[in-house]
Amino acid sequence: MKTKKVAIVGASGYSGEELVKLLLSHPHAELVAVTSRQNAGQTLAQVFPKFASHPKSKGLRFVDPNAELLAKQADVVFLALPHGVAAEYAVPLMAAGCVVIDLSADFRLKSADRYKEFYGHDHPAPELLKKSVYGLPEIYRDEIKSSLLIASPGCYPTSILLPTIPLLSAGLVKSQGIIADSLSGVTGAGRKAETDYLFCECNESVRPYGVPKHRHLSEIEEQLSLAAGAPVVIQFTPHLIPVNRGILSTLYLEPAKPFTSAEAMAALAEKISQCYAAAYAHEPFVRLLEGKSLPDTKNVVGTNVCEIAWRLDARTGRLIVMSAEDNLVKGASGQAVQSLNLLSGWPETDGLV
């Protein structure tokens, strides 16, 4: 199988580090460059001792990011940068013929206005918004295969969109009144030296944040609106919990047709079951839980899998859907590699199981 040369811009953060790990072990990708302003000049092994023993890590040394140079070295460039900064690299890299897989929020929205509303500044490259594909393979597999600019989804959005889109698309749940209550590990905050994320401030602590208008709402609602065929506005409350990795989302949905009998409830359950099976039974990275099982982040951490379980509540008439994923893998770097596999024509699971 043809190999590809890949580079990572911004490889010293948590998702950058996870990308390094995945790409070093990928059977067809050759990691040729890693950049980091603060670590430029150091070897990969100096910054991340755990990679020192990996045979493919030997020659790798962090360099300052330089789009021109990167474009000469790599076929595909991953951007693991803050929003706003990613676009600065995407433009010249694409101009030079590289495929770009962006892990930031810069190309996830179709509307530059919505970007400005949620991110607080003008979009740095609005002309690219129509070229980008939202890199959620279970929904946009075909588009990803032929795209030159992949906007890899956010961690919270992945955990919310995967369980919700099939139900909305099938018309099984109302598009209004959706609530997503999410819990995230601390890597989600990035490797930032801020007091709020010190060990002693997060350990033995649980707290909501970003209430009620978190930035990820922009892409969640855009994607849900596409699925529903109508504008969707949801409630979303993120919480920080003391684990390194993992997102658990609990979703509260209302059946499109309220059930009023045990029979109707059973019939709806059957439809939901079939809807999910049709969407995901053959997906390698979505696990539909059965029986009494409920999602648990410890069962997905370190994997590219999103677990989903659901319950109908006879007392309230609601549908509760719960999902779990590793925010750095299916919620970031693993999903980005999944897109790499798709656009490279490699088996979708290569390097991910």
Place this chain on the structure above:
Amino acid sequence: MKTKKVAIVGASGYSGEELVKLLLSHPHAELVAVTSRQNAGQTLAQVFPKFASHPKSKGLRFVDPNAELLAKQADVVFLALPHGVAAEYAVPLMAAGCVVIDLSADFRLKSADRYKEFYGHDHPAPELLKKSVYGLPEIYRDEIKSSLLIASPGCYPTSILLPTIPLLSAGLVKSQGIIADSLSGVTGAGRKAETDYLFCECNESVRPYGVPKHRHLSEIEEQLSLAAGAPVVIQFTPHLIPVNRGILSTLYLEPAKPFTSAEAMAALAEKISQCYAAAYAHEPFVRLLEGKSLPDTKNVVGTNVCEIAWRLDARTGRLIVMSAEDNLVKGASGQAVQSLNLLSGWPETDGLV
């Protein structure tokens, strides 16, 4: 001030242990007996080395629970026992003239049928249900003062009822459609040697459980219904998170009158603010957060305080209320001591700050 002799039945679990701690340091209570079948014969210091240095712990030794003997020794007996078992002790203790403060679920409901529905067996002492008072001091202060049987509330219910009751009572929110999404530390599961609660099964893990019909719904809904003056059915999803102590509840409520303008929203915000101030501004154990602050369990752990913050969401029209408490203190033993203070005529905060 007159002192009282107190005893704890079931003092070897987490809430029992916390009760021991609080009562050893209480200025007017004298802890005269602690029972535990499994630890009978051992000194308090042998079972809990941390109490060994407390001057008042010296003579205390665990004994087998015996209602007759306890009734002779103590004025007030705390029951920190599993539901179903607590009632077995409450009956003879009350008959012998003791005041009983029960931390189990046995006397929290007014309806024996509802008890059976949620707890799976006939109520063991239905005749006592009309004598018991639900021991939430902020709501039932006067009743507690003159009661002989206090049913101390559950941990989840406390975190949900305190933020919700004033709003329902004031008619500011709809009584239907309420959702409570709660996160609890692992002491909530008790000191049970079960694989599910081993360190390695809980650490680096987050998971929902008891979906969709957790037992605590019974008392939550009974109390909310009383506040609303109409039957209330809510959605409640508990999650287990890797901290020792602490409950964080996020509540999704709908304003009774939807707001349709910024002015209406501001007016509603003012009403909510006044409602909470009227209910809790002078309460020593409820903290209304101001400004940008949101609840964080680390700010309440080890205290008898419940923190509350709220936000109106202009996009969804919903009211989001968040609360934090220590499940073993305000959610269990601290609240029980608060009731002890009330019924003993002592200052309500004695032994609790």
Place this chain on the structure above:
Amino acid sequence: MKTKKVAIVGASGYSGEELVKLLLSHPHAELVAVTSRQNAGQTLAQVFPKFASHPKSKGLRFVDPNAELLAKQADVVFLALPHGVAAEYAVPLMAAGCVVIDLSADFRLKSADRYKEFYGHDHPAPELLKKSVYGLPEIYRDEIKSSLLIASPGCYPTSILLPTIPLLSAGLVKSQGIIADSLSGVTGAGRKAETDYLFCECNESVRPYGVPKHRHLSEIEEQLSLAAGAPVVIQFTPHLIPVNRGILSTLYLEPAKPFTSAEAMAALAEKISQCYAAAYAHEPFVRLLEGKSLPDTKNVVGTNVCEIAWRLDARTGRLIVMSAEDNLVKGASGQAVQSLNLLSGWPETDGLV
């Protein structure tokens, strides 16, 4: 009992915060001022929401540190500052007649040269070194009572000195070859926004640091030398472990007279037992463990107690002593309050149990 007015310079770090907690609840101390450059202007409750519900916290607002003003307000001033900085405040405060209890390393050593060797800069106020008393109450109780400048011991030193000094003083162990292997919670690193202490860098991680010459060796060896009556050089290896609080030290000592029979070993054990009992049986804040018990930080966290257990090893001839303390209480702020009690003529345990 006569009250005293106390102030804390540097009250926004972890030991400063713990001091605030202890002093707010102290029966005879009145906390009149808290300083913090970064939080000046904010109320205590804004910076530490958990103190908001404490009745005595109401009027307190962080101010910029100003020795002249503090001297007018307070009888006793606690310095919870970095080494080098503490001395800058101690000099004018003492000149103005305040008693100073310093939690930094600035006045712990008797030798300015040794200070320079370990702290890398000239001592800022060498003339005060002979006035200061090493604030370890179990060893220097009488000196503390009449001192105007208390150098409160470091966290690691407390956990090592308490178990070792009685043995050395009694000549039961050799003064050479001592090894102290210590494990500390992350509050020991202070509330510093550094990447190394982020949640995700400390959680699921254990690591040694400062090997082989940690600064705390200077005071440990000075005190052990005084106890032994001869120069003592020890091996000390600190490790960072993922807990908020707690230090566990394991000490490897050699009996002064090697035992060569079971009888000799039993005789030595008896002597050690008597030595510790003589030193600590009546100490309120040292707990000598009995039977099979070994120290566990969870049994001392939140208390001013240091737990000690020991074992003779028939196979190696060594004495292993293990101690546990809360680094922020007995290892810092609790011990400082213990000194406050002593020099104020209050019962030594007031405000500490």
Place this chain on the structure above:
Amino acid sequence: MKTKKVAIVGASGYSGEELVKLLLSHPHAELVAVTSRQNAGQTLAQVFPKFASHPKSKGLRFVDPNAELLAKQADVVFLALPHGVAAEYAVPLMAAGCVVIDLSADFRLKSADRYKEFYGHDHPAPELLKKSVYGLPEIYRDEIKSSLLIASPGCYPTSILLPTIPLLSAGLVKSQGIIADSLSGVTGAGRKAETDYLFCECNESVRPYGVPKHRHLSEIEEQLSLAAGAPVVIQFTPHLIPVNRGILSTLYLEPAKPFTSAEAMAALAEKISQCYAAAYAHEPFVRLLEGKSLPDTKNVVGTNVCEIAWRLDARTGRLIVMSAEDNLVKGASGQAVQSLNLLSGWPETDGLV
């Protein structure tokens, strides 16, 4: 490359689970059977949901252990059983022609008497002790290649032997007076439903245990004695720390020839450096840290690598060596797979990077 059929007896504990993970992903091993008395009848995916998405997990279902059946199915059988029990399976499996890789302590010692001293019962199959090879590939690579019974080392022993054996073999350190102070994650205690290992008993806790005579001393001392060519008795203190995985060992060694000058110290440092380089520079699973780096369990967790760093202390004359490993990988299952690779003629790193 020729594949082999492998089975795991006792696959429901932590090391069994890790073996399943490694063997499912191994390029040449085919996992044909997993046994567990308690889970017999359940699919692998039911017991461990995280394996459900692995393509090779499909047909696997836990069965009751039956040596006769296993011998027909598998070429190599891993025993992840308690000591004493493992031997019961090893005997019939070997008789039936299987290669056995035992993760228990049953075949690690050459002396049945020593086994009885440390494990408290007669050795169940003493005749096999001379056939077994101690499965530490860095030391016994050639013997492992041709062995039919591999006694895979314990987790603590691996972390102590790898750093110590080369120094003892080279005569650089004294064989007497060695101290090993070790810290282990809680998976080391196994998946046992005991109160001591509950989340709330381990979280925010650090404690020594098994002082002074832990069972692992038997194999550590046997191997060190072989390296030193003389009987070695060491001091070993294990501690339990609140992480899932990882062992950090700090070793205190005395140079064979004490150094008395900076030059002598530098010369010794050079010899130690060369000794370690000769032993491990080409070992894929030993990482010699350079510069200021010290071991950190987070850099080895999830890998088969043991990190080693060392320091000479000019003040005490001692050599401090520190090592870190994942107790479940290099300390158990990874090392066992490393042996499988060796005895199968496969590249030693297959399935392990």
